[in-house]
Amino acid sequence: MYPEFVLLYSMELTIPYVKERIAYFNQSIFAEELPPIEVKLTTAKTFLAKCTYKIRRNLFGKVRREDFCLRINRILNLTPDEIDDVIIHEMIHYYIGYKGMRDSASHGKVFRRMMYEINHTYHRHITISHKNIPDCTESITGKPVKWHVVAAVSMNDGRMGIKVLPRITQRIYRYYILVRKSPEVSHIDLFLAKHPILEQYPNSSALKIHYIEQQKLEEMLKDAERLQIINEREIRKIDNQA
Ligand SMILES: [Zn+2]
Known part of the structure; x- marks a missing residue:
């Protein structure tokens, strides 16, 4: 299921790389239900990654979510496997947002259920941060071991x-x-x-x-x-x- 060698340890994160991983997980985990999403690389020191979107209401109060964007920090000192986990984490946010699902919190019941299921089925190690910051700002729980x-x-x-x-x-x-x-x-x-x-x-x-x-x-x-x-x-x- 994974590429044979996941070890471009020292790679520099690029937009095409992130897009390719998103396409790969969309196909292998999300049953190709997600349309391509805009990807932006950031160097912000305050977050690892986030999935943002705009909420618009029509005249009748019906909510539309649009302009989805996955921002990912390119100064992460993470392995490709860890980056994959970060990408999938954000894709869960994207899935919930895109499908207009309601969750009890940013990392609420729906998010957690999907996360546990994906971790179990695909042997991933996706985590949630302790801080439930509404715009889904992520920070890794605990300090990752620095390789x-x-x-x-x-x-x-x-x-x-x-x-x-x-x-x-x-x-x-x-x-x-x-x-x-x-x-x-x-x-x-x-x-x-x-x-x-x-x-x-x-x-x-x-x-x-x-x-x-x-x-x-x-x-x-x-x-x-x-x-x-x-x-x-x-x-x-x-x-x-x-
Ligand atoms: Zn999150």
Whole structure:
């Protein structure tokens, strides 16, 4: 049901990408009942995503909802899978709004029933925020674990280095290729890691490394997942269970 590789971890969110995911979920989850919706990317710091629409009443007081728009934050530090959950969450709002269904609250009974059903049937992890803000402003419940793309660099003289990279495929690729070419470097491995200490390292694609003791590096990477560069546009997680 899902694409084979959901791992463009460092991708930059684009409108075509979001539209393609919406079309995909419209077909696979919402029985193609939703017409295409306008998508806007934002950089607002106050919300993850929201589904907005205008309510208009005709002379007889009959309510029409129109101008549906799905706004999604493009500075999210989320995995494609998490982004999918955010998109589906907003699509539930869209569905309820488009169908003119009444709900007890923004994330009321109708919303929750649909959410639980989708989570169960499609193995999703859609959540609702604690704040029921009427315009369906979302915030992720709790702080999500922050995953970092980490390059572990082995030098020819036996030293080890670390670099935390931005989650942008092209930049990771460039760093990987250029550092690997360097005559002092014996090899470089990429990981997706979530050790809190990684927060302390500057995140950039500057061609730098920070020397570190091997033991410390191993500790940081103990539950990290190994990444594999496929090409300039694609980085994949190596499946450890295989
Ligand atoms: Zn919501």
